[in-house]
Amino acid sequence: MDLSLVHNVLAALTPPIEGVSIENAADYSSWTIWRDGMTIKLTDDAPALAVAQGPIMAVALAVPDPSAGIQITSTSNSALNGTYAIDPTTQNKLTSIAAYVAVNQKFPAGQATLAWPDAAGVLHQGFTTSQFLALGSVIADYVTGVELARTLLSTGNLAEWPATSVTIS
Numbered sequence: 514m515d516l517s518l519v520h521n522v523l524a525a526l527t528p529p530i531e532g533v534s535i536e537n538a539a540d541y542s543s544w545t546i547w548r549d550g551m552t553i554k555l556t557d558d559a560p561a562l563a564v565a566q567g568p569i570m571a572v573a574l575a576v577p578d579p580s581a582g583i584q585i586t587s588t589s590n591s592a593l594n595g596t597y598a599i600d601p602t603t604q605n606k607l608t609s610i611a612a613y614v615a616v617n618q619k620f621p622a623g624q625a626t627l628a629w630p631d632a633a634g635v636l637h638q639g640f641t642t643s644q645f646l647a648l649g650s651v652i653a654d655y656v657t658g659v660e661l662a663r664t665l666l667s668t669g670n671l672a673e674w675p676a677t678s679v680t681i682s
Contacts, residue, residue: 582632583655584678585648592639593681595631599652611649614642647681655679 580600587593597603607629613621620627620642627645628636640648658675665672 580632581677583652585651586678586680587644587682588680589682590639590644593637593644595635595637596633597629597648597652598632599656604652604656607649607652611646614646618642620645644681651679651681 582596582598584596585594610621610627626638627640628638629640629645629648630636655675655677662672662674
């Protein structure tokens with residue numbers, strides 16, 4: 514676990530964190546946080562959120578790593594199953610092709626289906642136009658969900674990270 518990510522999220526909360534004790538980074542129940550005169554013991558079911566007794570606060574423990582991508586499972590074509598990149602460059606390429614498909618109801622260059630690389634660069638053959646648009650939608654939903662959660666958490670509100678595994682047809 515990259516503790517610098519945890520530190521950055523905790524540092525953004527208001528009022529500020531006064532102290533953190535971590536006996537074992539992988540065991541969230543060993544984490545204790547002091548904030549605004551409260552002692553908060555995290556729960557075993559982290560990493561998404563831990564909620565304090567009394568005044569409610571959320572602490573982000575597992576900030577999603579954009580390089581990890583998003584796991585896609587297709588119910589109609591298992592060849593599409595994989596972990597797909599969500600970095601800005603990939604999003605831009607996907608958005609460009611998705612816009613073409615939405616306007617023209619077909620893939621560019623006369624392709625009947627489209628091959629798209631996963632996060633490791635392995636091409637997944639056979640995306641139909643509807644499956645490709647669904648891929649674009651779930652990636653956009655995920656990226657937007659991460660940004661919304663970060664905004665909420667940075668202002669001291671409760672939030673949940675979006676699911677990192679989704680299903681398309």
